[in-house]
Amino acid sequence: MVYIFNTSLRDNKKIRQELQEVIGIGKLKANQICDKLGLNPNLRVNQLSLTQTDMLIKSVNQNYYIGSELKKMIKDDIKRLIRIGCYRGFRHVQKLPVRGQRTHTNAKTVKKRGIMFVIQKKNDGARG
DSSP states (O other): OEEETTEEEOTTSBHHHHHTTSTTOOHHHHHHHHHHHTOOTTOBGGGOOHHHHHHHHHHHHHHOOOHHHHHHHHHHHHHHHHHHTOHHHHHHHTTOOSSSOOOSSSOHHHHHHHHHHHHHHHHHHHHO
16 A cells, blocks of 8 residues: 555555545546646556656645645634634534525434534533
């Protein structure tokens, strides 16, 4: 197994498929990376040379946010939305769907967790 981008890539799989295992790289980005570097679509991970591996790592690190960097950016964006008091931030706080999804018949699990979270917060305040 090859270990790059904090992810273990399986040796016998195609490079385009294994790049999709990295958090932040989907099908489109994996295809773009391989096309940009001129990698054969049928190339396996264990067939990569050291120079190709170095080029891959440099290209991804320069052009994309992946892994923990991406997760940190998402968390910071959500905190910013909550801090400025916008509608989306309010929906995040209440643990409800943010992007306009229907809540009357769908998202019941999310609604239950959100309601339980709000009830627990209110009860914790009453004890003190």
